[in-house]
Amino acid sequence: MDALNLFDAFIVSAQAGSFSAAARRLGLTPAAVSKNVARLEAQLGVRLFHRSTRRLTLTDRGEQFLHEAGEPYAQLQAAFSRAAEDDGQPAGVLKVSMGVAFGREYLVPLLDEFLRRYPAIVPDWQFDNRPVDLVGGGFDAAIGGGIALNQGVVLRELAPAHVIVVASPAYMATRSMPMHPADLAQLEGIARRSGATGRQYAWTLRNGAGEQVAADYRARLIFDDPDAMAHAAMLGHGIALLPMAHAVRWLARGDLIRLLPGWYAELGSICLYYPNRRLLPPKTRVFVDFIVEAFREKGLAARFDGR
Structure with missing residues (x-):
């Protein structure tokens, strides 16, 4: 598991663009993330990042390692998620960002049905009117607009x-x-x-x-x-x-x-954002499907159309 911790530190730091952002996602201190990356570099015998006071960028070897290891890492994460399912049901903490009033008006009322279907999922919903860094903030999904489609982020238009x-x-x-x-x-x-x-x-x-x-x-x-x-x-x-x-x-x-x-x-559009992974964790996959279904059944796209 120690090797996985080092691998986590590298992958998340590369995705987030800084040790600080990676630390927030991993629940560690920036110093601990930096130390884990340094230990991985020592084990591999290569330098993975160029470090400066302002930026963290991948070296050529780091880019190659991320490209070759990124997909196996996503598959490994999905395997862990499946193994953590409760009796075959999606499980775990689901971290989602949404606007304050929008979330209160349209998403909180959906909780009863969502929890009835998926009792092993624990919604960790954060209400903020400002666009978030989906990857750097460690979010499973976000609903709103204006979120940058950085590498690793995709969207579904809702309305x-x-x-x-x-x-x-x-x-x-x-x-x-x-x-x-x-x-x-x-x-x-x-x-x-x-x-x-x-x-x-x-x-x-x-x-x-x-x-x-x-x-x-x-x-x-x-x-x-x-x-x-x-x-x-x-x-x-x-x-x-x-x-x-x-x-x-x-x-x-x-x-x-x-x-x-x-x-x-x-x-623009009201969108549902989530990480661009071929194998989404089950908790994220069912949330995406649930929200798309709820918007369709409630006719929200037509209600929000000002034309």
């Missing part, structure tokens, strides 16, 4: 991520309804700042006829969370450009109304 213009009925009661995106300039609004970049979003609305118009309005508030924006809009603080996933509940209740029907902005 469109369309943004629409909304406001409270009370806010619009004393104002003229906009007929065109240019009319938004007469209204106040809650702007959104990216939690990842710190930049304020600038939206371009489009319609079915192919027109594209910038959504310009007077920013009265600036938030970095779409769920908080929805609540501020319901309190009458102005219009908000919200992803459909954050708006549909309040639209159905009548707490928000949609402005400019037929106009929407593109925010």
